[in-house]
Amino acid sequence: MPNKPKLPRAKKSVPQTPAAAQVAETHQTVSNLADTLTTNHGLPIADNQNSLKAGARGPTLIEDFILREKITHFDHERIPERIVHARGTGAHGYFQAYDNLSAITKAAFLQDPKAKTEVFVRFSTVAGGAGSGDLPRDVRGFAVKFYTTEGNYDLVGNNIPVFFIQDAIKFPDFVHSVKMEPDRGFPQAASAHDNFWDFVSLTPETMHMLTWVMSDRAIPRSLRMIEGFGVHTFRLIDAAGVSRFVKFHWRPKLGASSVLWDEAVKINGADPDFHRRDMWEAIARGDFPEWELGLQVFDQATADRLDFDVLDPTKLIPEEIIPLRMVGKMVLNRNVDNFFAETEQVAFLPSNIVPGIDFSNDPLLQGRLFSYQDTQLSRLGGPNFHQIPVNAPRCPMHNFQRDGLRQMEVPKGRVNYEPNSIDGGAPRENPTRGFASFPEPIDATKERKRAETFADHYSQARLFFRSMTAPEQQHIISAFAFELAHVETKAIRLRMLGHLKTIDAALHAGVTDALGMPGAGDKISPAVAPRDLAPSPSLSLIAKAPATLQGRKIGVLVTDGFDAAILAALRGAAKKEKAVLAVIAPKVGGAKDSAGVLVEADFPLSSAPSIFFDAAVILASAKGAADLATQAAAVAWTSDAFAHLKVLAHTAGAQPMLDRAGVKPDAGIVPLANEKAVAKFIAAAKKGRIWAREPGLRRPG
Numbered sequence: 001m002p003n004k005p006k007l008p009r010a011k012k013s014v015p016q017t018p019a020a021a022q023v024a025e026t027h028q029t030v031s032n033l034a035d036t037l038t039t040n041h042g043l044p045i046a047d048n049q050n051s052l053k054a055g056a057r058g059p060t061l062i063e064d065f066i067l068r069e070k071i072t073h074f075d076h077e078r079i080p081e082r083i084v085h086a087r088g089t090g091a092h093g094y095f096q097a098y099d100n101l102s103a104i105t106k107a108a109f110l111q112d113p114k115a116k117t118e119v120f121v122r123f124s125t126v127a128g129g130a131g132s133g134d135l136p137r138d139v140r141g142f143a144v145k146f147y148t149t150e151g152n153y154d155l156v157g158n159n160i161p162v163f164f165i166q167d168a169i170k171f172p173d174f175v176h177s178v179k180m181e182p183d184r185g186f187p188q189a190a191s192a193h194d195n196f197w198d199f200v201s202l203t204p205e206t207m208h209m210l211t212w213v214m215s216d217r218a219i220p221r222s223l224r225m226i227e228g229f230g231v232h233t234f235r236l237i238d239a240a241g242v243s244r245f246v247k248f249h250w251r252p253k254l255g256a257s258s259v260l261w262d263e264a265v266k267i268n269g270a271d272p273d274f275h276r277r278d279m280w281e282a283i284a285r286g287d288f289p290e291w292e293l294g295l296q297v298f299d300q301a302t303a304d305r306l307d308f309d310v311l312d313p314t315k316l317i318p319e320e321i322i323p324l325r326m327v328g329k330m331v332l333n334r335n336v337d338n339f340f341a342e343t344e345q346v347a348f349l350p351s352n353i354v355p356g357i358d359f360s361n362d363p364l365l366q367g368r369l370f371s372y373q374d375t376q377l378s379r380l381g382g383p384n385f386h387q388i389p390v391n392a393p394r395c396p397m398h399n400f401q402r403d404g405l406r407q408m409e410v411p412k413g414r415v416n417y418e419p420n421s422i423d424g425g426a427p428r429e430n431p432t433r434g435f436a437s438f439p440e441p442i443d444a445t446k447e448r449k450r451a452e453t454f455a456d457h458y459s460q461a462r463l464f465f466r467s468m469t470a471p472e473q474q475h476i477i478s479a480f481a482f483e484l485a486h487v488e489t490k491a492i493r494l495r496m497l498g499h500l501k502t503i504d505a506a507l508h509a510g511v512t513d514a515l516g517m518p519g520a521g522d523k524i525s526p527a528v529a530p531r532d533l534a535p536s537p538s539l540s541l542i543a544k545a546p547a548t549l550q551g552r553k554i555g556v557l558v559t560d561g562f563d564a565a566i567l568a569a570l571r572g573a574a575k576k577e578k579a580v581l582a583v584i585a586p587k588v589g590g591a592k593d594s595a596g597v598l599v600e601a602d603f604p605l606s607s608a609p610s611i612f613f614d615a616a617v618i619l620a621s622a623k624g625a626a627d628l629a630t631q632a633a634a635v636a637w638t639s640d641a642f643a644h645l646k647v648l649a650h651t652a653g654a655q656p657m658l659d660r661a662g663v664k665p666d667a668g669i670v671p672l673a674n675e676k677a678v679a680k681f682i683a684a685a686k687k688g689r690i691w692a693r694e695p696g697l698r699r700p701g
Helices: 020-026 065-075 168-178 194-201 204-213 261-270 274-284 300-305 339-344 363-379 459-466 470-485 490-503 505-515 564-576 622-628 632-643 652-661 675-686 691-696
Strands: 088-097 117-125 140-148 151-158 234-237 243-252 290-298 325-335 553-558 580-585 615-619 648-650 669-671
Touching: 065 168, 065 363, 088 140, 088 274, 088 339, 117 325, 151 243, 168 194, 168 363, 194 204, 194 490, 204 459, 204 490, 243 300, 261 274, 261 470, 261 632, 274 325, 459 490, 470 490, 470 505, 470 691, 490 505, 553 564, 564 580, 564 615, 564 675, 615 632, 615 652, 615 675, 622 652, 632 648, 632 652, 648 652, 648 675, 669 675
Parallel strands: 553 580, 553 615, 615 648, 648 669
Antiparallel strands: 088 117, 088 325, 117 140, 140 151, 234 243, 243 290, 290 325
């Protein structure tokens, strides 16, 4: 690839379509000045959909005072809690490259396979406040701060590879729509309300992201079991100045896994700190979460051949087209010492970059480069937030920026400007080692337009839905039905159903049947007709789920008189599989085994419902099971394990419990006649949920 890739082909603006569903793209206009949208200073706004760029596919201009005013106001709406990603948890660790990557980038932290780069990672939900629960249906933030020898590099992404909107000027509108409705202050951390679905149904570019958010990706089993994505297209620059495009991916060593919606609802009620607690306890016991960093690297010629625009953040590149190259691993091995000082005060900035990595002209990314820096000024009390220990670079930092609110350092010397001739030891520019933006040629008209290549809003949404397994498709249908059933305004519901029909007929039929509105939906006239793309199996969680119990939890419910040999065999098997086993007894004091030996419980039944575990075991004597069968909590423990499709092992004495809970025999119900049967239970549990059980238990909606 030459040092200067060819200038992207000239693009036209998106052809406007007068369909009701295209309103946000076609601009909701008025002729009466009294109803005209204005800036805070009264200037009439002609275009509230697109930021000012150097050409439709060019970089966003800092001249765009409308964008800056809108985002600045949005960033400062609340103090000090983050506007989005308010609820989070963080941990320390390190990153280590597998190989020397100098062939594609000059970034120093990707050169030496022996070097470990310190990192801090913060995981978060997007919509809820700091006091909300861990398991709403929501996107999860996945932000990594690398403390490199060339300064801090922040890779600020999500657990979903695309986003709702294409241009940063729409970010305040999107977030306002999904947050609590302003007149009533609810719902908290939930998108099932009119404002959200009104906005997205008027903004067709959200359709791809919506299919992801309605999927199991939005209710993860554990933060240790989520994938991460940089979302945007970035650049890698090598020492010769050659540029290549790149997409960043994080893949969890434990595999990606989710809960069922009914589990998510119950977990939020039983333990709203479920994800936070899970991460903390795993690190505390030495089960350090680990991810691999994968890259999709491609040149300008490849980008030109793709059937979508790589600058569009609502699109992804299927791995079947450009496979991932695994280049390193990240291990989280230390919990924070103080939640506020570290997790709350950490400031991630997409503009924190190092030589060898650069930005693309993605208009959402371009807006983020301004927004994050601006919001930290409000949250963290001024321009010196980089001096907070969790934000401070680990390499030397020298410049002439002085004073400001909360200045903690004491700069010495007479000189606070550059160039200067007074202090020969003062810091100077370094053309060899310093950061230099890629010299992309630009010859374009200053304009507010959306590139024509951004106009296909349905093809990849269709691709995602059709790449799912049958259970995953049913979960997406159920999620759409649940959310739209909470929409009070019928016109919004009908508009959204029209979009679903445009995406996929089976999706539309499933949702409308679940709503009791068969065939309903507005007619949608998309700007670009959706295409049938080849399915991408790599997008499915179930299709690529590893057969493992590593990092998972096994709950063992015991009663007096239980078989100690079986419990010992279960403990040994769990340890071998690197799983966590917890003993649950009717009371916290524990239970006596068949020999009369008291075994302490890890949890009482009242605080350890089966929703907390990935597989379940009932070790009960006939007398103990008969007693448990009269207790609602024990019956619910059993019925939930079955309803949530978990592998459930049991001794013969537990049969009354199973009967009372409505458990029916299938491949996931494993009798434990003796300790030798434990191996069969482990083999079944490693395969995960019993998906064949689900159709007989629940319907979409």
